[in-house]
Amino acid sequence: MIRVKLMIGLILASIIVIAGCGKEEKREVKTDTKSVAKELSAQQLFDTKCGICHWQQMPEKPVAPPVFNVKRRYLMQYPSEQEFTDAVVNWVENPEHEKALLRGAVERFNVMPKLGYTAKEVRKIANYIYRTDFPMPKGMKHHNEHGRGGMGRMGKQLK
């Protein structure tokens, strides 16, 4: 009799443990998916609306400077998240030759076209750019932090 009670006790205990674990796991997975989904949509916005031109891996025929250069140059001028985001939004809404910071890139690629994305989207993208650590494209050197030019300072031209 004692053994039976013990067995029942053990079974109950393990059910509780298993049920408890299950719950715990579910909760974790849920929050994870949520944050990933949020992250993805900003990333997808960037990839489809900016990343097609502002590359991360050197395309055969670049049409714009890499996002790495754009971000580095903007961070120099606008170090806080608020300033940075505002400046990028402001630029995308109204790109003008005279106010471009990436002088070398403007000369090489001409001024960025006006794209007509919604301010809300662009703000989300700008914030994503600020928060994301884009790796330096291959061929660029670490100590080159002056960032005055865009593409002019890339690859073989860097010594």
Ligand code: HEC
């Ligand atoms: C059709 C290609 C193209 C797309 C799409 C594009 N850009 Fe650009 N962008 C350029 C080119 C070319 C330049 C470099 C010349 C210049 O600075 O105007 C540039 C420059 C920039 C600069 C630096 C401007 C400066 O001060 O010189 C920022 C910031 C920027 N882009 C942000 C974005 C963001 C954010 C998006 C997506 C919403 C985006 N771009 C989409 C082509 C593009």
